[in-house]
Amino acid sequence: MEDRCPVVLDPTGDDIHGELGRIRAQGPVTRVELPGGVLAWSITGYESVREALSDRRFSKDPRKHWPAYAADELGPEFPLISWVEMDNMTTAHGSDHSRLRRLVSQAFTPRRVEAMRPRVVEVTKQLLHELEKTPPGEAVDLKARFAHPLPAQVICDLFGVPEEARPRILRGLELDVDTTLTPEEAAANVEQWQRDIQEFVEAKRRSPGDDLTSGLIDAQEAGHGRLTDSEIVGTLNLMLGVGTEPVQNLICNTVRALLTDAEQLAHLREGRVSWAEVMEETLRAEAPVAHLPFRFPVEDVEIGGVTIPRGEPVLIGFAAAGRDPAVHGEDADRFDALRADKEHLSFGYGVYRCIGTSLARLEAETALSELFARFPDLSLAVSPDELRPQGTFIMNGNDALPVRLTAAVATSVG
């Protein structure tokens, strides 16, 4: 299998599941080629993904464990450079990783998240109230008007990002996951974004508040966690991005699944499945984070019947693991909230598992239940094949979700 031609990843993410299925068909651990011609490995079989996520020999630190990066061999045409150059827990290994993770993880425990419920409900209701002003039958983009602003507002509030700085900072984060950017555009975005965040951190230093950014600055000033300036910027980059992008996709992918399958919607409406079960099936069949860079074995690692040599980059196919026929049978690709086993790894596993699981579930369940209660006639405003992908192979979502909230008012004839 190691002699086969690597699958060349499509930067547009036009057919995420098709591509991941083709990769998995070559074996649970397969060679792929990244944009910019960089060779890597993709782990897509459920068992191998779980094994890799729990194996401490897979580091996420490119500085220490990706020799080609350390030797400056990647070249300027490598467009995923922002995924390498971030300075936060997702590019750290061992004790550096636990140090950076500990600084924010306490803020997202189930108990702390439960305390956020009133705010999540309030933001949801405000956004729905705005949507109610839409003339009957007019199409609106549910992603731009609801699924994105809800988690964005919640995470920006938590980190104390001022209203006026939000559009620019959030736009930078969207571009961060866009794998269709040219290397120059990607580099310009990283630079601009770093500047915006640095300015924001400097403003916070001058006038701190009761927010998590001020908490990070306090921890730095008190000498806890040996936090550098670059790590504060990197941590904000991470937290504002992951706090928004995948939650928006969980909401939109669930709405899309229900509005394109009347039987699934009926299961929900008639009480055969709960919102929690529907969301779980979305996480399995439409994992919001699809194909995530990077891990680097610190020594040669045997996994899924192949040996990944030390220092070669690895991507994890979260969206493929949930659809592995070895776990979910021949209909693994089918969205079915009634299926008993919805096992997935879409929040990760092991030391790098998601910190925001409770917050994501709270936001998505609140959003979905309130949305469908408020607009029982919700329908797609375009045919499903007109929905366009987001323009990334890293995330699994659409660039927009046009819906009609209410049926058009029938115009009387004659």
Ligand code: HEM
């Ligand atoms: C449906 C929504 C979400 C999904 C599907 C998701 C998925 C994931 C996955 C797959 C990972 C593991 C990455 C890896 O192993 O390489 C991860 C890590 C992480 N997630 Fe989430 N996430 C979601 C929402 C959130 C939210 C709302 C937050 C904000 C608090 C968050 C914060 C994080 C952080 C900080 C990490 C890095 C953990 C580490 O490196 O130790 N996530 N997430």
